[in-house]
Amino acid sequence: MGLLKLWVNHQKEDSFVNQLRKKRFSLLKNQIEQLIEKKGHIKILDIGGETDYWKHLGWKNEHCTIYLLNLANAPGQAEVPGFVRVTGSALELPFEPGDVDLIFSNSVIEHVGSYDNQAQFAKEVKRVCNKYIIQTPSWWFPLEPHSLIPFFQYLPHSIRAFLIMRFNINYFPKKSTYQEALAVSHSTLMFTRSRFLQLFPEATLHTETLFGIPKSYTVVKMD
Incomplete structure (x- = not known):
């Protein structure tokens, strides 16, 4: 498990996941x-x-x-030129049409808590x-990427x-009650290709594979 965590360490620049x-x-x-060339x-x-x-x-x-939009931003974080920290929810974006030229999100939509919330995420984008x-x-x-346990995503939420x-x-x-643990389990709902496209039918979907198996999906719409 130690070697596996090293491979998926997001803080290590040459880790497998960052490659x-x-x-x-x-x-x-x-x-x-x-x-940028256009604007x-x-x-x-x-x-x-x-x-x-x-x-x-x-970059x-x-x-x-x-x-950088997050539900909360830790106090005392250093300001970095070119970046602006914003506090808010992905389900109710604190922006209006035309405020930004592009929306990007990496591995967030699966964490918003329910299928309805995922649809709301897409709607807000x-x-x-x-x-x-x-x-x-x-x-x-x-390999389920959040638990680092093989096939964890296939288990029923009760288990x-x-x-x-x-x-x-x-x-x-770890949670002390079943209801708390169930809520944690439901907080991460991963996507198949077809279900992801249902939320973004107007986009082009790119599939990243590893050993011939789909590892991630990216929807792109630029027109």
């Missing part, structure tokens, strides 16, 4: 550069984003302002901007809750 992210990031980078300076809303994500990917561009790049892990990949009551499972913290 995959860099490959995936090329799609986003190309789209950003094309927008000169652009604004990006990164839902659930952090500066470390962009830092580990080597530097003075012609771009990135708004499209309300604010007609250009977006939204990524989520694939339900089909054997997942039973395990969460007894163990700290990486992203899923």
